[in-house]
Amino acid sequence: MAVLSIKNLFIEYQIKSGAVKAVEDVSFDVEENESLGIVGESGCGKSTLGTAILRLLPQNAKITGEILLNGVNLLELDNESMRKIRGKDIAMIFQDPMTSLNPIMRVRDHFFELFKVHNPDIKKNEMIKIASEALESVGVDPKRLNNYPFEFSGGMRQRVMIALAIALKPKVLIADEPTTALDVVVQEQIMQVLKNLMKTKNMSIVLITHDMGIVAEMAERVAVMYAGNLVELGAIHKLYNKPMHPYTRMLLESIPNIKLDDMDLKFIPGSPPDLKNPPRGCKYYPRCPFTKDICKKNDPKTKKVDSRIVKCWIYGE
């Protein structure tokens, strides 16, 4: 059964000159113990989607649809109940570890705050015990609980963030570009940490990234987003070996490969549409080499094609 289920989610940012449609009619499930990757270009709505699950979007964001956690619609909860879910049932790690920890609080106090928020009666030695275990599971010496964030490197801070996120054994971990701000060596270490956690802890991961390599390494299924729409979703190997949506195909082709003789980098011409004034019909048609007349007139429906989801007119009505 799905732990997290997103149904017909629409997100709009109200700004002075109108509404930006950041997420449009997105639906997917996250199964238990599964890792789901969400990929797409910058500005395609993937971070908005991740942040919306925790209801942490700015005030001017309007969300409609359903976000079900074990069948409970998070969008219908009052603020207080939602707050109690954050950090306990769903946790999140962020892109920039350098700024994700409060600079004037010891690492220990970050943990203590988390524990006390969700259990006011918790004893101090119990808190230290859980915090130490969490740090150990991500490869940080528990002695460093007494350190301040500025005494850690970027990679270590991200480990601390992960330890904080998993300390209360959440059912879902949302990782919003967890390695983007780190160098490749540290990136690999953080990925190993996350992989180990997935093996040992009973937890689902939603991995948001623009790095196709990381998704390939980490995710079991992957969702491709374009201009606020989910254009394709499927098991990682099937999707990488035989992409169905033209956007997925071009996205994969634009990954540079050093083994190929043809050194020219492939890329997708044009840029994503202005989400304040998206094109009628399919959002991708201006950049798509297979555009038909119908693409310009009507937005394709989401279709299920052999256990995959794709949103394109190529696959019929």
Next chain:
Amino acid sequence: MKTYILTRIGLSIPMILIILTIVFFVLRVLPGNPVLAMLGPKAPPSVVKAMEHQMGLDKPILVQYADYLKDIIHGNFGQSTVTGMPVLKELMQKFPATLELTIFAMIVAVFIGIFYGTLAAYKLGNPLDVSARIYSIFVYSFPVFWFGLMLQLIFGVWLHWLPVSGESSPFMTPDPMHTGLYVVDAIINGQWDVLKDSLEHLILPSITLGIVISSIFVRMVRANVVLTLSQQFVTAARARGAKEKSVLFRHALKNALPPILTIMGLEFALLLGGAVLTEVTFSWPGIGSYLVSRIHARDFTAIQGTIVFFAIFVAITSILVDVINAWINPRVRY
């Protein structure tokens, strides 16, 4: 932390020395002869000479400078040319009144500044925020004496709720005096009628001063909290389920404090030098009123003494602010 405090104190010694030097030379360069101011323009030259000799003004300027520094280190600020009393003694008599007014005014200003500013930042763009901005501009543009007069008119003259001037009513001073702070002394002595009288006298001047200063604080706090609220660690704290109150005060406000504390400390030090306009408006017998009356009397030693006194206070306050900042912010300490 100990090393930090010691270093900080060590660093402020040259700073005080520089201020002392500037005060000395500026007062010597300014037009006007203190002896003539004392004796009047028609004094015979022989008397003037004798007086100059007595005050040491005929010595070479560097010798005078050395004497001046030596005196100050020994706590000797010179004698007032008007009353003949030691300036330091006069200042110490006036200082408690100023300190009392400053503390109460700062309580008002900090309270308004922190809460109004933080809430405005939290409700960015909402009516509360707009009202905070209007408040700061309005209040900042009030002349403090006009604002004081209006409060006197409303609460003193029309409503008869509060006294309009002075530090106490006749025969309503604490006895015996311990600290010179009426409120504190009245509590020590258990003289509750005196305490009530002192507090009543404090209300209007400290609200006047406090509200005028709060305008800067509201703006400072708002601007800095807006900045910290947009930081990722604030979102991260929310993502861990932190309560909004804790997000706002523990995470956002506390990180915004260093620049705010610096301004508050400086403002506090400035007020200790005497809130001249407020003290004069409310006939408050503090250092501000003292300085004004001595400027009128051309009492050079008293003016010099007041400035030095004030400068030392600014130095001490800035040490305190730095220590508090270091205590809040670990990055400063290391």
